[in-house]
Amino acid sequence: xxxxNGLKASISRARDxxxxxxxxxxxxxxxxxxxxxxxxxxxxxxDWTGDAVGPESHIPHETRRARRKEDVEIKRNGKxxxxxxxxxxxxxxxxxxxxxxEFDMEKEDAVRRSREATEGVAEAMHWLREDVDGVxxxxxxxxxxxxxVNTMLIGIIESRDLPVLIFANKIDLDxxxxxxxxxxxxxxxxxxxxxxxxxxxDEVYDKIAEYFG
Amino acid sequence: MPETKDPDDDGVQIxxxxxxxxxxxxxxxxxxxxxxxxxxxxxxxxEEGLSPDEESRLIEVTMTEISPDGFNGIEIETYPRAKTNDxxxxxxxxxxxxxxxxxxxxxxxQIETLHKDxxxxxxxxSRR
Ligand SMILES: Nc1nc2c(ncn2[C@@H]2O[C@H](COP(=O)(O)OP(=O)(O)O)[C@@H](O)[C@H]2O)c(=O)[nH]1
Ligand SMILES: [Mg+2]
Numbered sequence: 001x002x003x004x005n006g007l008k009a010s011i012s013r014a015r016d017x018x019x020x021x022x023x024x025x026x027x028x029x030x031x032x033x034x035x036x037x038x039x040x041x042x043x044x045x046x047d048w049t050g051d052a053v054g055p056e057s058h059i060p061h062e063t064r065r066a067r068r069k070e071d072v073e074i075k076r077n078g079k080x081x082x083x084x085x086x087x088x089x090x091x092x093x094x095x096x097x098x099x100x101x102e103f104d105m106e107k108e109d110a111v112r113r114s115r116e117a118t119e120g121v122a123e124a125m126h127w128l129r130e131d132v133d134g135v136x137x138x139x140x141x142x143x144x145x146x147x148x149v150n151t152m153l154i155g156i157i158e159s160r161d162l163p164v165l166i167f168a169n170k171i172d173l174d175x176x177x178x179x180x181x182x183x184x185x186x187x188x189x190x191x192x193x194x195x196x197x198x199x200x201x202d203e204v205y206d207k208i209a210e211y212f213g
Numbered sequence: 214m215p216e217t218k219d220p221d222d223d224g225v226q227i228x229x230x231x232x233x234x235x236x237x238x239x240x241x242x243x244x245x246x247x248x249x250x251x252x253x254x255x256x257x258x259x260e261e262g263l264s265p266d267e268e269s270r271l272i273e274v275t276m277t278e279i280s281p282d283g284f285n286g287i288e289i290e291t292y293p294r295a296k297t298n299d300x301x302x303x304x305x306x307x308x309x310x311x312x313x314x315x316x317x318x319x320x321x322x323q324i325e326t327l328h329k330d331x332x333x334x335x336x337x338x339s340r341r
Contacts, residue, residue: 091272092286093272093275093286093287093288093289093321094275094279094285094286094287094288094321095276095279095285095286096285096286096321096322097281110281111281114279114281115281118276118277118279119276119277121272121273121276122272122273122276122277125269125270125272125273125276126273128269129266129269146329148289148290148291148326148329151291152265152268152269152272152289152291155265155268156265156266156268156269158265159264159265159266160265
């Protein structure tokens, strides 16, 4: 046990040294269901690589597997940062298949989706503990940010000392307010944007380069 | 776990678990105790809550136990942390930032949070 862990640690140290120069940071996109995580991941991927990460949808839990887009090179002020983007399923503490039947889904389909959703959330938690180097936490700025899941997730991210940026998404909507989000998480930088309309993406990329470069 | 309730009894069992009792348990033991209680329809109240890492594992294990027409997850509430959060990594390492926050956990289909702020959590608990 100790030996294997020691070995693992030294292998990972060696790997870290090997890749120290062009070290690829894996950035996890987290946040509640429907905040716009996939829309954002797709926009970033399209802007810098030309293709998308996965389907966006108004149906919660459309993303039921963590999806990774590798080698996204973001050029900023003559410098470039290369990151892997990981789009994750929205984290929640409950999944009821009946939520899906509201979207005109057959029971069998709804049951399958909810099972995939629970697996996806478990996987996303695992990624957070083991496999990401930084986090973009996406919130829908028309909604109340003071939820238990947001508080817990931010707490988990802080306890792992991961760099984190909070994105206040959907600023194109009339009832959007960034201030609520700033008040909820004053210890972190909040960046307003519309992933759908592409508003304020310059600042988004500046901050990504600054925090994760 | 404490004695389980009489199956004929249609009341709601509440387990208040002291920090002292939790301090001797491993993370997995705590999670098991919480989820076993919640599976039985109990409301579990932790005097001292869980660490962020334990919360993360609790979510993960909860997800693996959800089944259609059966258990559909948990509702969990703690007081929000103080807004002036400037504790450093060192503080946390030294255990200065205690997880000392009352935490209420119940079956998602039986507990509904009515109101929550820094000093009050108000929840509605229904029988099964
Ligand atoms: N108005 C508006 N809608 C958005 C924005 N970003 C995402 N959406 C919509 O919100 C819904 C959920 O988006 P999605 O990216 O699938 O959310 P996810 O569950 O967090 O991955 C979709 O209907 C999107 O079109 C935005 O910036 N503004
Ligand atoms: Mg998604």
